[in-house]
Amino acid sequence: MKKYILLALFMCRCVLVLGVEPPKKSTDANIFGHVVDRDTHEHIPYATIAVTGTAFGTTTDASGHYFLKNLPEGALTLEVRALGYASQTQQVTLRRGQTAELNFEVVQSGISMDEVVVSASRSARLRREAPALVSVLDAGLFEKTNASCLAQGLSFQPGVRVEDDCQNCGFTQVRINGLDGHYSQILVDSHPVFSALTGVYGLEQIPANMIERVEVLRGGGSALFGSSAIGGTINVITKEPSRNSAQMSHTLTSIGGSNSYDNNTMLNASLVTESGRAGLCVFGQSRHRSGYDHDGDGFTEVPVINSQSVGMRSFFRTGAYSRITAQYHHINEFRRGGDMLDRPPHEAQVAEQIDHSIDGGSLSFDISSPDRRNRFNTYVSFQNTARKSYYGSKQDPDAYGTTHDLTVAAGMQYIHEFRKLLFMPSELTFGTEYSYDDLGDRSVGYDIHTDQTVHIVGAYLQNEWKTRKWSLLVGGRLDKHNLVDHVIFSPRVNVRFNPSEAVNLRVSYAGGYRAPQAFDEDMHIAIVGGERVRIQLADDLKEERSHSVSLSADLYHTFGKVQTNLLVEGFYTILDDVFALRDMDDAADGGKVKERYNGSGATVRGFNVEGRAAFTRWFELQAGVTLQQSRYREPEYWSEDAEVPPVRRMFRTPDAYGYFTASFKPVRNFTADLSGTCTGSMLVQHMAGSGVGQDVAVSTPSFFDMNIRLSYDVRIYKEITMQLYGGVQNLFNAYQKDFDKGVDRDSGYIYGPSLPRSWFVGAKFSF
Template sequence: MHRALIFAVILFAATITAFAQDGNTLKLHITNNETQKGVAAATVTVLGTDLQATADQNGKVEIKGIPNGEQVIEIVSHGYESIELKLNFPLADTAEQAVIMKITYEAGEVTVSSTRTGREIEAEPTRVEAIDEEEVDEKINMRPANVSMVLHESTGIQVQQTSPTTNTQSVRIQGLDGRYTQILKDGFPSFGGFSGSLSVLEIPPLDLKQVEVIKGPSATLFGGDAIAGVVNFISKVPEAKPVTSMILNQTSALGTDLSIFNSRKFEKIGYTLLGSVNYQRRFDVDKDDFTELPATRAVSFNPKLFFYFNSRTTLAIGNSTSYQTRKGGDVFVLNGQADSNHQYFEKNKSFRNITTLNFDHVFGDGSRLNAKQSLAFFSRDLTTPNYAFGGRQFNSFTDVSYWKVFGKHALIFGGSAVYDSFRERTPSLSPRNETRAAFGAFIQDTVDLNERVSLEAGLRIERTKDYGSFALPRVSFLFRLTDKLTSRVGFGMGYKTPTMFTEEAEILLFRNVLPVGTNLDAEKSKGGTFDLNYRGSIGEKISYSVNQMFFYTEISDPIILRSNGGGSYAFSNAASRIVSKGFETNARFEYGFAKLFLGYTFTDGKAGYLPGTRKLTLLPTHRVNSSLVLEKHENFKAGAELYYGSRQTLDDRSLTRSLVEVGLFGEKTFGKFSLFINAENIFDQRQGRYGQVVFPPHQNPTFAEIYSHTEGRVFNGGIKISL
């Protein structure tokens, strides 16, 4: 009897021990150190065992069957610093443990903010292209004064010059007019309307962490203006280690740039500070007495304060101020030597001030509240010898959103209000004042349907002043076909309320352009993208990725500007649609310290109201982007770039010549500073070499449509300091 009892006790103890050994469970919630959102697909391994699990879309993971004793838990995710935890099992506290992973910003593994999910780009159902900090830094060497070069060399994006004398520019995506592209800075839309053609010229790039591009209708999260797509410039945030960087640049085209960035984070407060100065002398490369680059004076000052109330609550308050004068035209006039034959000039004087507030709070359950407010003021005066146009624009943007996980679903819902007012400084008999207001509510759901398929779907309902209400759905799928092959499919709808500030009106300097009025219909769009992305390797030394994307966008009731026969120009809704469709191919190869980028874009853009072939103007059907970069980190960087654009259709339906552009660049680092040199367009491809740009009479000229560079070959070089 006693022997049986002893045996039963031993058996019971062994059972309990075995159960304890197999029953230890570890629950983790893994979050991003900057966004406090879950790190999807993080891999958790109990070293020395075969126990491993992957975090879900919310960053949560559970591992069962962990043996007793001290165990080392390894947590790994692309783009983050790996973590090792030493834990003794059984745990005294079996509740879910919080783990925070720090972003490393490795190339190709970045977290995007434009979709508001905080997911890594590889796990995001919406197709987002990210130009990382390394690429931005490379483009800063080429053009430190503004972000035009950052965008110019991306597939599917054109930075289109709108004035031959003052070099104003707009951003086109997939061949569509610049007014269909939403330009954001840290999620704030303060760069449209009257200020649009100067926007990319007034954003210094030195404080940028990355640039995010969403192509195709994106109105669900960003409102009606995002028909062709969204470009979101993301600023750097302060870190505990102080950062100071400076760049001084000089160009052969008589331009000088100086930019300084400084940032630091303390326990309860942090700051970033950017200052930029650009001085450009008038530049007439073809000696026709008219400038290709205007005389420019530009100053920008952007301070931002960050308040860290606790680990979960942050308030960022920023202010961006810029002042710019651009004067081009007859060089004799600019030299103070005007006479009866030398009279023409074109002067832009602008002032911009943007104040932003961004409040972010993470609740105890992991949900998140974000509130944004911006107030933007823009003043611009445009003057020629016998004409002047000027005005003031005020913009207010308010956005509140709440993010929370419900089971497998990560929901974002919120609302926004946009108010935009333009007042002409010297109104004519037909005042061209504009007031736009829109109030919207939106919801978006992101869910991993299974290990292979993720879905992101959203809907925005927006009410506008004068133009009614709009329902704007959007849906995106991510298919993980294999470990190396993924596919994304997206569809969305958008709208654009009528405005006088289009590329066509800008080219006319708004002269004799009649007000829009309230009798027009809003432009409406629908479209989508489909892509395949493959990552692989050749042997052990060559890695590569290939992306093939197809796009389609259709705009109904497009607003066009036409002469009314009485010397004036009036806006109207065209009866036929604009359709832009095509595809982009991108390939990237890496071998040691060499990187090769190849890009090709085919764009078939047509408008039913245009004669002949109906092709959209100033749009190359074929475009090639390529770049070879040799780089050893903190040592040197060198490379070559080649770009090709096929013939473009002009307003009179004639064709331009095709264009080839080649550039070379190099940078050598010596500890805390580096020297750089860049040769842009070394074979001097410019429009003035192939035809007249300025037409007589000399004292009151007209100008050709601009389809290429006007300034030609430019060398630049300088010094960068990083402390």
């Protein structure tokens, strides 16, 4: 393994050295100007100014002015972007020693049509011109919903739902279009370093203040990103330095109105050199959440969390058309659920205790030709996780374990634009990728060892014929997985038709696969009826395959002064050799064992509808709903009890669910944000224990989880602002009412919102 890592680092180093341009004589070609609101003529602070096709860029200062110096000579295109405004471009021609003035008057736009996304084709594209439909969650949404981590903000997109799957430790997973967590691939800055181990609790370990935006690509993504992207991809884009600034905040939440509190402190700072050649953005979070016992049985429904995280992202512009980007993060998290939280875990009746230490980062290099017709990217990324755990009950002294996991990914990508290829201009993308995952799991007391080493070598090729009105993308990816005997091919076809800028029509097909390896829930040992339950893989387990088709219409229209957007998307996914679980003979240690095997197959079909409306500057509304069916081809047995009937409906997949957000700003400094999620009835397994005497598939009630957040901004001194805020999460207290109780409870019998009605207050300082 060391030789692969050293080779990847050496290749990256060589490209970096070759890409660094020698010092050149200053061009003294400069541009200055301002950005103002076209209607009010007020200057707009902190708008982003980018020189298209180059590494140059800056932001306006607090007075709305900007200055760019030592730019390349010739024709340049400048693009301005500001929150709440439509993007705008202007062209200018510069000569050596010339200083030009270029001013922008931008138009207010509550709904952006020109968001830039990278997940649709692994290159930056306008969202409305991307070959596949990409949904975007920005940092503002995480603030509006009072989300402290990735898990708490993901549900506010159509077709996406986050659920809590363990009453003891709070294990969460995200479902896209009804497919459970291991069908979706989580990327960090487009890099696949989120392993099976970090997938167990990783959604809560990524702090919200680390995130610039999240791009969600629903449907098969294996043709671009490889294994485990059957349901879609979630691409977490970390914050990048854009100007000199800092933020610090603290939020105090009373869980269930009790004396169990969640204290969350976040810090961000951004520094950019005067020349704009380099920048550094740092973040930090410290969180302490007390355990919460909802039903008074002495066992927690919400686990203790103590976490600290710190990280940074930095860039260095090596030339006019090239740059290096580095990212690093360190996360420490301790969590524990069960009873007797102040005692060692082996003295408790039930304890799930996990202590993580995670280090991860990446280094990438981007370079392009001056005309942007040739672009090259190379990267290497890693994540190392060390975990100490205890999953046990009834004062079991042998339930301690340790796990180590190292994930490394490296790749290169080349893009060439043809002015005409056969019948239309096109963009050819070719890339190679190598990923390595070395997992070692030890249950010391039971002498159980899980060792898994995964090597995946992949290559992808795609060509997109495109104009502003039409695009046709045809491509595929070849993967050689060391746990699969043959090479796996994942095809992709996308067609886009834009009869106007306000109408975007798409149809897509993608094939995908999921390899037979240990997944996130295999690294989580549940406690059911006081016994440990773990998962093993069948000897003849083979990869799971998928075929996904989607059709979508993304429509924009303005009714008077009301801007609207309507998205309708239909999807149909066929799964072959679906992974399923069956009970096996009890293990020698007395615990229960479930085996993962290839089932009959399944189909998932439905549609997403999302609407957005910006009525005025002070009122915006967004809502989405998903209606779907998730069914196995044949009934699947899920219990060892012969009297329990098999089911065709997939567990934990409601046929209807949705979300909404609304923002009111009646006066300049005051904002009221409403948000909520609605989850329809679904089937959940309830295993025999303290709650029921026999395994049963329970049809759960529906839930509506609504939140409210009120905030007021106070200008303290010039560029220093304090925001005071407060609100209620789960306003109507839509919380599960039939939890199992006591030591014999089924910890997996949990559904609905993750918190009862909870009150929060906080303050944020911005510099």
